[in-house]
Structure formats: C-alpha cells, structure tokens
Amino acid sequence: DAKTTQPPSMDCAEGRAANLPCNHSTISGNEYVYWYRQIHSQGPQYIIHGLKNNETNEMASLIITEDRKSSTLILPHATLRDTAVYYCIVRVAGNTNAGKSTFGDGTTLTVKP
Amino acid sequence: GAVVSQHPSWVICKSGTSVKIECRSLDFQATTMFWYRQFPKQSLMLMATSNEGSKATYEQGVEKDKFLINHASLTLSTLTVTSAHPEDSSFYICSARVAGGFSRTVYNEQFFGPGTRLTVL
DSSP: OOOOBOOSEEEEETTSOEEEEEEOTTOOTTEEEEEEEEOTTSOOEEEEEESSSOEEOSSOEEEEOTTSSEEEEEETTOOGGGOEEEEEEEEEOSSTTTTOOOOOOOEEEEEEO | OOOEEEEOSEEEEOTTOOEEEEEEESSSOEEEEEEEEEOTTSOOEEEEEEETTSOOEEOTTOOTTTEEEEEEETTEEEEEEOSOOGGGOEEEEEEEEEOSOOOGGGSSOEEEOOOEEEEEO
16 A cells, blocks of 8 residues: 655644645555544544545545646535544555555644634 | 444453454445454554455564454454464454445445453553
C-alpha cells in the first residue's frame, strides 16, 4: 500500500470548514483513497473514499487531484464533536488483500469554539 | 448495518495470565478480519490478518505463539494474548471485511470494532 503524508495537527473554528490535506505521491492506479477518523479511545470510523473523482456524502467531501498524488478531506461545518485524529489511507479494493489498511500518524484535528 | 463488536471492552489481568478478546460482525459475514494494536499516542499497527477456516497471517515482528488468532466462523474471530505481561497493555482493535460482493457500497469493506483496552498488572 502507498505511503501517505499528513500534517500532524490542525485547528479549526467551530462552524467553519475544515480542510485536511493528504499526500500520496506513490499511489498506484488501482488504489483507492480512504479517510477514517478516530475519536479518543474508540475504533476508527469510516468517513469517505474515492478513486479519482471527487466524492461527497453526508459527513464530508473528498477532493482528489487530477494526478491523484494528493487529496483533501473537507468537513463543511466543523463541530466540536469532529475533534479527532483523521487518517488518510490508500489501498487496493476488491481483492483478497482489500481491507488491509496501513495507518500512518494521521492529523489531529481540534475544533475550537 | 456493518456493525462490528468487541468483547470485552476493557480487561485488567495479572501478569502471566491469558486473555481472550472476541471480535464479531453482527449483521454481515466476514471472511477476513484484521487485528490492530494501538499504544498511547500512537497510530494503529496491524498485527495479523485472520481468514475464516485457515491460519492467520502475522505481520513482521508479531509473535504468533503469543497472539493466538482463531477465526472459526464467518462472524467471529478471537485474539488470545497468552502469558500477558505489562508491555502487552494496549488498545486492541479488530476490523472485518465484508464477504463477497464488489459493488460500490461495499468498497469501504473495512468496518472497525470499538476496541478492547487491555491492562496487564
């Protein structure tokens, strides 16, 4: 699985958009970009994933650059409950090794009132 | 849907004893489950991949005789920490991969349990 690079920490004001970047310059053509978050002392929670097109769901938006070497997770209106460690992972989907995620250090997002 | 549970949620044991942690997929079948370990202020580290009906595959540096994994059914995998010592104290997290199907909705595939906090005295 490709290695990812994320800033160690970010702050965001409550109600504002949080934009979390991720670099994955060695991503392969068949690797998806996944985002998870982990609130303190809980298991990781799936947020969103994508291959090459931008994606949006009820939690967030995912913007993937055209060359797929980086992406940005956008939380449109951050709340205090969004304070967590956010992990960007790239991995293959749909084969026997799918689901084996390698976690980096992630970004600790702190939403402030 | 796609709920994964772990039991117990926390456990405290004496050094030298063995502890069993269960990971269950509640509303789907999982041919593959993954076990992670997370030390304080660190990221998740994959320990092993558990496949239903076969031997687990351990990551480099993880002692297979110390961390026994059994995946006897499509909804249950267990991790047994044998002869636990204080350095084994950690947050153990499992995840489950949906069995079959490659539609877009299951490409997330990996669903995590809530974790088990192990403290060895």
